[in-house]
Amino acid sequence: MLNEFVLPNLAPAYPELLLLTMACVILMVDAFMGAASRALVAALSLLTLFGCAVLTALTATGETTLTFSNMFVDDAFADLLKMLIYGSVAVVFVYSRSFLRDRGLDKAEYYVLVLLATLGMMVMASANHFLTVYLGLELMSLSIYALVAIDRESSRSIEAAMKYFILGSLASGLLLYGLSMMYGATGTLEINGVLQALAMSQANDIVLVFGLVFVVAGFAFKLGVVPFHMWVPDVYHGAITPMTLFISTAPKIATFAMVLRILVFGAIPLAPMWQPMLLIMAVLSIIVGNLAAIAQTNIKRMLAYSGISHMGFMLLALTTGVFNGHAAYALEAYTSAFYYIVAYVLMSLASFGVLLLMSRAGYEVETLEDLKGLNQRSPWYAAMMMFVMFSMAGIPFFIGFFAKLSVLLAVIEAGLIGVAIVAVIFSLIGAFYYLRVVKNMYFDAPSDAAPIVAGTDVRVLLSLNGLAIAGFGLFPGWLMKLCQEALARSLY
């Protein structure tokens, strides 16, 4: 046979190709136009995301298409994930702009790195092969390491980036090692190949379990769940707020995609083995995250710990897909996890968005004290932040309540009432620190009377963001259905 080069079907990867091209174009624009191009670069970045969204929407057929020798998949799940990623990255761009401009950090590198990280996330969402997963993950992670260190004058940022880099690399190593074991046991790197091999149970169990432990540990690191959570508060705290905003949103979606692709699309027959691992980590995250958050005075650290507990809640849903040997509620369970991630990203965007809105040149909102009296300074944004806090605490009518409700439903349907009670008790404890934020905003007098200034784009988007948290709380059905349909079409 001749080594004939056949061009693979590129259509499913059009959005990725566009993004890559545009990232290069933006670099060139910056190189040739210099500082004069900043507004252009920002506009081009947003336009790129918009173009990707259009392409994804146009190529979305709802069918599952494999390409690049089955390494890359385009299915309804990937399409929805990508749309969510574009959306949250675009929001990050808008929220961050004035903060970065005030500090002279709105260079093209920032936009290019975020776009490359986005490309990594898209690849993760579409991966059907262990190597593709890893490729996407590393592209995303390396870009983020650099982003955390973007404020190179700040020793705190450098420290955070260093920690993140070392621990993140370790996690990648663990993941890679685990994946190699799984390859050894199943003889394939393709995710649906793994599924077939496992279903026919030709696999070597001990090697598999061993590999699975490493894979799960790698995931835990990337998601930031206990006991692999140590980096989360440091990085959230050390990085400048726009980076924290970015880290806490889109990458969570991508990591969720990776977890689901490997554990559910690939290793679902091993669910009885990975579910208990996830369960322990989930419960520990809920406990540790909520308890540690109480002690924080820095709001970014508090949100970091709260993020840990939210990831725990999300994992809780993943552990309930298969029980008593059957997977009748699997779709319900994974939909709940998906919905939880979407809800978390919406809330996280709005919370850091408000912090960015309140920050201005030479002044960063860092501690809980800085939020004091926000209701007197700006009732509207105080209300938005209150929505986020009550939503995170799981109080209706906000999206967070329905996310928690749907996870708890999955957990109780799986018969884990004890776990549900623990989760609920610790959300109660968690409610305390969210209430404290509301208390600072509403019950205390402002310590700072400076007016809150922001561009129209930020104002509009932040308001929409806050209203979405309330709106999806009043009408939660639509988004849930979207998540469920995307998963249902792709899973079976």
Next chain:
Amino acid sequence: MNSSLLSLAIWTPIIGAFIVLLTGDDRNARIARPLALISAIAGLLVTIPLYTGFDHATANMQFVEQYAWIERFNINYFLGVDGISVLFILLNSFITIFVVIAAWEVIETRVAQYMAAFLMMSGLINGIFSALDGVLFYVFFEASLIPMYIIIGIWGGPNRVYAAIKFFLYTLLGSLLMLIALIYLFTQSGSFSILEWHQLKLGMQPQILLFLAFLIAFAVKVPMWPVHTWLPDAHVEAPTGGSVVLAAIALKLGAYGFLRFSLPIAPDASIYFGPMMITLSLIAVVYISFVALVQQDMKKLVAYSSIAHMGFVTLGFFMFDSNRMGSMLGIEGALVQMISHGFVSGAMFLCIGVMYDRLHSRQIADYGGVVNTMPKFAAFFLLFAMANAGLPATSGFVGEFMVILGAVKFNFWIGFLAATSLILGAAYTLWMYKRVIFGEVANPHVAELTDINCREFLILGVLAIAVLAMGLYPYPFTDVMHASVDNLLKHVAVSKL
């Protein structure tokens, strides 16, 4: 089949709240106040057809509305009222008007937010009383914490932050366990419809666990001894309007929960736990009355008296006897007591508010001889104090008397103990009244007091009429609830095992 009256009752005040919020900051307070009053009155007007159009003969749910809300879990926007819940919707909408008027000149900072919080609260509470879907109930139940948290926290007294957070977390603790119970019921029945849960067969053990989960949720809300400690804090720190809504309406939510969830869903467990509930209620009635006796702070005194009165209510719910005569009297008496307590405690807190607005103190020791400077006020206050003590011809008497009658039918000694509260209630209320109102003018501040103005006269006058009318002719109230209570008791008598 769908009626929209209940939706109107819920959303009219809430939409009104948003309109009030639109007026912005305190420069527009002069617009915010009348707007709030109009919203509150509109809120009451839309609930009146609920009473006039109510069919007294049936125990079925009326004014039913049902729309799919979250299809994935079969959650519906499902509303309806029966004889048990309809009166509370009216009471709630009625009290909201007084809260708005009572705050007219008193609240000067962030007026729009204050009014909006109460209007939202009013709509959400109507939602609680009319929800027939478990999740919808829960959503309203929890969401109503938010405005109250804000009300206590912003406009409350010096220790308001502590009280607000304590109030929120205490109530949340209870309701989260209820959420688990609701989800468990869903997994058993495949539906969140409360009416379907009433028919659901359940074993003894699940019933016991469900009963306990609901008990924690509702006992905190009622509040029953020993989980009552949030109430005195919340009452003392809350602004007058907050105390009124808490005492008059919010406390009724827990008691209502027993009738809507615990009794019909877990009847066997309710009977099993009956003696325990009676014991807890009697402790509340007797012990808390003694606690009330020694209070120095008027608001705290009325707060403890509320706990004691709510003890009567829970006592009335759990006296199951074989011929249903005692329990019938007990539950109807308890419901009458709830409505009456809504008027009386609301009026008591408004009276204390009237004095507080003038002297900025709630300590009994700071008063004395108020009758000399505020004779009209003293007359109203006397009426409400008497009603609080359960004097015949006031509304306070009817409910207590019915519960005591039921208790005597059920067990003489329980009736005897319950009856002591009439003495204790008279003791702490009248002793407080004597120290505050009678005697010589105690200090120069009291000498400077001015009697109630038109606005205050109007509020107290209307409430006085309500208290007397209900005491003299309670039939319109008991008649509405009769069929539903009868049906509930028949339902409880049938074992679900």
